[in-house]
Amino acid sequence: MTQSNFFVTSMLLLLGLAAAAPVNSPDSTGFRLPIKNKDVKVASIIPNRYIVVYNNTFESKAIDAMEASFAASLKKRNLGKRSLDGKPLSTEVMSLSMNTWRASVLDADDDMFMEMHNSNEVAYIEADAKVHTQAVIAQINAPPGLVRLSHDQAGGKNYVYDESAGEGITAYIVDTGIRATHTQFEGRATFAANFVDRVNTDENGHGSHVAGTIGGATFGVAKKVQLMGVKVLGKDGGGANSGVLQGLNFVMADVKKKGLAGKAVMNMSLGGSRSDAVNSAIQQLAAAGIVPVVAAGNENQNAGNTSPASARAAITVGAIDAKNDAKASFSNFGQSVDIFAPGVDILSVGIKNDQDTNVLSGTSMASPHVAGLSAYLMGLQKQMETPNQVENLMENLAGKTGAAVRGNAQGTTPLIANNGSK
Known part of the structure; x- marks a missing residue:
């Protein structure tokens, strides 16, 4: 698999001891955990996988330390646990960095989610969701x-x-x-x-x-x-x-x-x-x-x-x-x-x-x-x-060009792309 070695890093963690049940099952009113993307359709959710976005007001070293802390917790908590779809929770943390924007992708149970959510270094957490062509x-x-x-x-x-x-x-x-x-x-x-x-x-x-x-x-x-x-x-x-x-x-x-x-x-x-x-x-x-x-x-x-x-x-x-x-x-x-x-x-x-x-x-x-x-x-x-x-x-x-989209919806641009040749 070809991947960037510049900003994307994986941390394969040692296995610790833990047990527990699948988490983040939505109730009739939505999700019981405070995810940012609450409007996402339940069918699109990837169970127990989260995108943790950090506050850019913190120095990189502080975020590195917080990410390492999350990783240390995962190696104990995720052993033996399964998500709602029956898959084992991963002990891998994927780190993302684009300019000052930092995020992690990881699997977590309820307790781990709240620990991350309550951290000052964390701006918000999204449930990972499916995309399509x-x-x-x-x-x-x-x-x-x-x-x-x-x-x-x-x-x-x-x-x-x-x-x-x-x-x-x-x-x-x-x-x-x-x-x-x-x-x-x-x-x-x-x-x-x-x-x-x-x-x-x-x-x-x-x-x-x-x-x-x-x-x-x-x-x-x-x-x-x-x-x-x-x-x-x-x-x-x-x-x-x-x-x-x-x-x-x-x-x-x-x-x-x-x-x-x-x-x-x-x-x-x-x-x-x-x-x-x-x-x-x-x-x-x-x-x-x-x-x-x-x-x-x-x-x-x-x-x-x-x-x-x-x-x-x-x-x-x-x-x-x-x-x-x-x-x-x-x-x-x-x-x-x-x-x-x-x-x-x-x-x-x-x-x-x-x-x-x-x-x-x-x-x-x-x-x-x-x-x-x-x-x-x-x-x-x-x-x-x-x-x-x-x-x-x-x-x-x-x-x-003077051209405009026909049958367009109200409040939508009428512009049609043109290369300026004619």
Whole structure:
């Protein structure tokens, strides 16, 4: 398994003595433990696993000491215990660090939870929750969304773009992995890290499809961008917020290691219940000069109810049908949505072989259009290096076209992504 060695560290603990029962079973009114994300659906909860976020007002040494204290407690308390789903409680603590943001992922019983919750060093604790891809139906004979991206109005014929095509920019795809050997990627793709299983390739196809829209030779918006697959979702398209956070942690570390601040884009075409931990991590990425682009979600609801779509630092993308600019029936909406892009019947990379193609619909497909556009604009405008600059230019270009989303929800931006070519 490929993982970052810079900020993500695991502490395998010695086994002590303990006993007890599963914890954190919700009652009829919600959760009896004071978790931060109380709005999460019970079915999405990963039993007894928590994301512990520390106060950034404490020095790093104090947090290190507190984390070590938690680890020492776990080695005694978790032996022989099982979570609500019958799985043994882990004695492993995963430490996360992004700039001044610090967190731990661990399994805990009720007593351990309250010990952590009552610590001054702890800002809040979230229950770990499931996340999933944001793709929906697959259909055949799909029109390319790229044409819409380079024309003011629907009905264009060709994709028009500058030959710079995102050269010098790196795009991180936090998803199901990537089929790096696919001919569409022309040797520009790397399977960079895995935080969900031991299979270092894309067994689902979602991540490769997304990567193809960002930077495929035929299907990509930015045809010269470097592509980095960060696997946080498994073969079934599912994962956990804790794995997503590990993926974001890796992106931060890799960008710092390679000096890519101001030259990196991160796409997350996934979603789940609202998570302040995930949203805060995205804020840290943006502060480090990484452009975060995320899918709005496919529930036809307010995107502010979900993460990462509700992250204020992210560019949140809703989906339209490129044929007529109509809001896709599944697309989420609301003030959290920053821009729309094609997300219906999108042709891109498949994973059956290195020449395979596939057609998918979803805000998962809209988001990589904008991630690719971000890389394209950064490569074109060499002086533009901050996420705010990228978003402002993108919104300015979209506003000049006069196009607007049809059938849009009240209070939602009408802007449709455009590369400024026509």
